[in-house]
Amino acid sequence: MEFEWQGAVVDDRGGAGPPEPDSWERVEVPGRPASLAGADQVAYRTRFADPRDADVERGLLTIEGVYASATVYLNGQQLVRGDWASPIRAPFSPMAENELVVVCTAPEDRFGGIEDTDAVPARARVPSIRGDVSVEAVPSVYVHDLTVMGDTSGEESTIELSALIDAAEPIDDRLTLTLRPEGFRGGGTMERVEVTAEAGERVRAEGSLQIGDERRWWPAELGDQPRYTVRAKLGGYERSATTGLVDVERDRGDLLLNGHRHRPRGVTVPPTADPDDVVEQAQAANATLVRARSHVPPKRLAEACDEAGLLYWQDLPIVGPGDIDVERGSNVARALAASRGNHPSLVCWGVHDDPVDPFGSAIGSGLLDKMKFRWRAWRSSYDAAGAEAVSGSLPSDAVVFPITGPPGTDADAVHAYPGWRYLADTDVEWLLEQYPEVGDVVGSFGAGSLSRPGDGNAAGIDRDALSAGGRDDPAVSQREQARTVRTVLDALRREGVGTIVLDSLVDADVAGGMGVLTAEGERKTAFQSVASGFQPLQAVLDGPPVGGSVGITVCNDTGTERTGELAWTAGGQTGATDVSVGAFDRADGGAVSVPDRADRLTLEYRLDEGTVTNSYDLSIW
Numbered sequence: 228m229e230f231e232w233q234g235a236v237v238d239d240r241g242g243a244g245p246p247e248p249d250s251w252e253r254v255e256v257p258g259r260p261a262s263l264a265g266a267d268q269v270a271y272r273t274r275f276a277d278p279r280d281a282d283v284e285r286g287l288l289t290i291e292g293v294y295a296s297a298t299v300y301l302n303g304q305q306l307v308r309g310d311w312a313s314p315i316r317a318p319f320s321p322m323a324e325n326e327l328v329v330v331c332t333a334p335e336d337r338f339g340g341i342e343d344t345d346a347v348p349a350r351a352r353v354p355s356i357r358g359d360v361s362v363e364a365v366p367s368v369y370v371h372d373l374t375v376m377g378d379t380s381g382e383e384s385t386i387e388l389s390a391l392i393d394a395a396e397p398i399d400d401r402l403t404l405t406l407r408p409e410g411f412r413g414g415g416t417m418e419r420v421e422v423t424a425e426a427g428e429r430v431r432a433e434g435s436l437q438i439g440d441e442r443r444w445w446p447a448e449l450g451d452q453p454r455y456t457v458r459a460k461l462g463g464y465e466r467s468a469t470t471g472l473v474d475v476e477r478d479r480g481d482l483l484l485n486g487h488r489h490r491p492r493g494v495t496v497p498p499t500a501d502p503d504d505v506v507e508q509a510q511a512a513n514a515t516l517v518r519a520r521s522h523v524p525p526k527r528l529a530e531a532c533d534e535a536g537l538l539y540w541q542d543l544p545i546v547g548p549g550d551i552d553v554e555r556g557s558n559v560a561r562a563l564a565a566s567r568g569n570h571p572s573l574v575c576w577g578v579h580d581d582p583v584d585p586f587g588s589a590i591g592s593g594l595l596d597k598m599k600f601r602w603r604a605w606r607s608s609y610d611a612a613g614a615e616a617v618s619g620s621l622p623s624d625a626v627v628f629p630i631t632g633p634p635g636t637d638a639d640a641v642h643a644y645p646g647w648r649y650l651a652d653t654d655v656e657w658l659l660e661q662y663p664e665v666g667d668v669v670g671s672f673g674a675g676s677l678s679r680p681g682d683g684n685a686a687g688i689d690r691d692a693l694s695a696g697g698r699d700d701p702a703v704s705q706r707e708q709a710r711t712v713r714t715v716l717d718a719l720r721r722e723g724v725g726t727i728v729l730d731s732l733v734d735a736d737v738a739g740g741m742g743v744l745t746a747e748g749e750r751k752t753a754f755q756s757v758a759s760g761f762q763p764l765q766a767v768l769d770g771p772p773v774g775g776s777v778g779i780t781v782c783n784d785t786g787t788e789r790t791g792e793l794a795w796t797a798g799g800q801t802g803a804t805d806v807s808v809g810a811f812d813r814a815d816g817g818a819v820s821v822p823d824r825a826d827r828l829t830l831e832y833r834l835d836e837g838t839v840t841n842s843y844d845l846s847i848w
Contacts, residue, residue, distance in 0.1 A: 228362055230273040232256040234355075236266040237330060245300035245328040246270055256356045257292070257525075259499070264350040267333045271356055277321040279364040285395065286321040287365045289314060291358025292525055293331050294498075295339055300328040311357070311523045311544075312562035316372065318365065318393060331355050336552065338559060340544025341521035341580075342498050348686040348736040351499050358525055367395040370402070370466040371429065375457045375569045377472040378435075379443075380624065384472050386436045390459045394424035402461050406436045409454040409469060413440035422461065432459075443485045444471035444571035446515055447536030448763065454533065454571065471533065471571030477626045480667035480725015481811075482538075482574065488811060490784040491516040491538055492761040493728040495671055497687070497735035499746070502528035506535045508744060509732060512754065513761035518728050520671065521546040521580040523563065532572035540575035540728075541567060542631075543617070551579060551613035560620035568622055575626045577670070579614040583607045583636055586644075589691060592651035600649055601661065604635025611637070631670045634662040640670030640726070646711040647674040647692055653771065655718035666722060671730035672715055676708035676751060677701040677739035685739035687731075701739065702752075706847040709753035712743070713843070716760040717767040720782045723813060729757055752847070759841045766793055766830040766841055772821050773848050779816030781832060783808040791834040793817070797845075798825025806832070821845070 232255070235248035248270060254260040256271060263269050278286055288306070290297070296310040301319050303326070309315035331354035334343050342352050372391040378384060390402060399422075406416040416436045424430045442453035454471040476483040481490050493516030496505050502525055509517055517532055518540035532539040543559055545551060556578070567573055585607040590596050614629035621627050632638040643665055646652025652674075659666050675688030676697070683690040683698030690698060697704030712729070719727050734740030737747065743754040759765065763785050769778030783789055793816045794803040800822055808814035821828060828843040 228275060228278065230256065230275060230360060233272045234260050234263055235270050235272075236263055237268050237270045239268065243305055244303050246330060256360060257358055259351050259353040259355050261350045261353070263355075264353050266354065269331050269354045271329045271331065272326065274324060274326050275362055277323050277325070278362050279321060284364040284366055286319045287316065287363050287369070288319060288327070289316045289361045289363075290329065290356060291360070292356070292523070293329070294342060294353075294355055294357050295334040296332045297356075298330045298332070300330070302326055312559050313566040314358070318371070318395075329356060336555065337547070337549060338544055338555060340523070340542070341546055342544070344546060346687040346735065347498060351735065366462055366464050368398045368424075368461060369393055369464040370459050370461055373457070373459050373466045373468045374565050375468045375470045376622075377455070377470050377571060379472055379474040384438050384441050386438065386455055386457055386470060388434055388436065388457055388459070390432045390466070392422055392424060392430050392432060392461065394426065394428050394430070396426045397424065399423050400461065402432045402459055404434055404436060405458045405460070406438070407456050407458070408440070408442070409456050410451070411442055411453045413442065438472070441472065444473045444533070445536065446484060446489060446538050448515055449484065449487055449489060452533065452536045468569055469533075470569040473571040473574065475574040475624065475626060482626065482726070484574070488786060489515070490763070490811070491726045491728075492763075493518055493538070493540065493726070494732035495520040495728060495730045496524070496528075496732050497740075498522040498524060499735045500524075500733050502531050504748060505732065506531040506537060508748070509537060510535060512732065512743070512758045514729075514732070516540060516575075516726075516728065518542070518575075518577075518670070520577075520730070526567070529567055529570040529573055533570050537572060538574050539570065539572040540577065541573055542577035542580055545578065546580040548583060550610070551617060553613050553616045556613070556617035557620040560617055564620070564622055573625070575628065576618075576621045577631050577640065578617050578627065578629045579631070581632045581642065582609045582614070582630060583632060585633060585635070586649045590649035592654055596650065597654075597657065601635075604633070604662070607633070607636045609636055628668070628670065634658060634665055638664070638670075640668040641665045642671045642730075643669050643715075644672060644674070646715060648689070652711045652714040653718075655715055656722065659722055666724050668726040669719060669724055669728060670726075671728050672719070673730040673741050674708045674711040675739065675741045676704040676753070678734060678745040678749075678751075679738050681738055685734070686736035687734070687740040704739070705752040708743075708751065709756050709844070710847045712753045713756040713760060714771060716757065720760060720765065720767055721769065721780045721813065752844075762839060764789060764832065764839050766816055766832045766839070768819070768828075768843065771848050772797075772819075772828050772843050772845055774821055774823055776818045776820055778818050779830065781806050781808045781814045781816045783810060783812055783814070786810045789834060791832050794831045794833060795819040795829065797828040798822035
């Protein structure tokens, strides 16, 4: 069913009936109408015909996502309230013609996530409908909701499920559950569960489906992505959900996926990013993980990660200083776990992002600056009890980071920005020496740049962190970003850091940002550096290629020992040596002599199965 939508800024969300603005304008749904930016509350209106074919049927409204909370009115009466934590779904009695009004409200508490900060441009922080809207006919008794999740904890793997049955009339029947493989040949399973309810009741039917032909879901780097679809049928109505089987554990900075070691290389994504574009570009950048940092993206992002074999890290939308309302946070965690927990790609959760900001003002890279850095980090403190309590409401078989934040704050995943917010980009080794926890999980690192000429202002970046030339010239700022990102990434790889996440894949603002892609999807100078640096087997430099002799390290983050010829070319000079490197190990690759006038340095690790190349544009140093 196609809808035509109108939107309007409103002063209040309405009471028993919807608000009545003076005028409406045509808008696109789902979307973020820029003309309504800056409002705390926006109403969206549409009309539709009766979807039923028979008098015994009811209507069912589904809204897949909103920001941040919503009050839904149908034909002048309040129907349901909900928020972005889970789909909004409500049955109703249709009329021949129906008017639907959805009032979206900006967050009234601290659970707005990154969209409640200046990391997202104001024109994108619009209270709005972010997911698809549908209306369908349903019988008097139907499956209102179905949650499924793969369970690998027992001797035999199972699919655990819970179906919510909405009964407008009494029922004493059986819910038929069927399990079918997706993407591979295999046997199915069928079970029946008794359902008894009085008229007007909602009851839950829970069950467990055993898997005879077990196939595990793998990240693309390690295997295939088989999944299982569960169908719950009651009478003539059915609802389905798809899940997969994956076992995940954390071993310091590494993940053990189905017992196999993996070192994730990831990217954060802003709320404005298109899910399918994210997956395509993340794969092009050789990323194996996508982090939805401090926001709730459309469910399509998790689906796309499932299909592509990308790992998915979902944060709760809690960011910035202040204690957590544990009850509110736990409710959000449970709702998100229920609506997203079926996705096998979702292996990591974050709770509270950057609860302290000890490095709000710039810190240089000299000896006194490093002392200042250590002093600020030492003075930073945060009681993580609230975040840890909320963590208990997330799936027990997932990897959970209660606190993600800067060095020195006892964060479970560290945000490290040398060369951008503090220190020099060459100070990574010093940072790791002072704060060894950085060496496990770097939840974000990076630097910002501009996409359009201007005054250096763009959402998500600190103007003062740009050089004087970079504030006026996007090309200059992008070269500086590329230098910083490559220098830091090379150091993190050399030091064997387990999980490494770049902040960010794509800008939230058309003017620029932390992304290595512009908001329109064009590649910045740093994109190829990330794609090269994220390859699991790669040769990297031991320092900036600024003349003289520079060491080379071969980084092997695969489970196979490698032996090959490491060759280098720079300014007409060449060299080569044989190098063997163990699984998940590092090896000395000798040194390269960089001529003063060289404009490019290329490293090639030549193996029987192919050549791994890493090329450095020397003009950015």
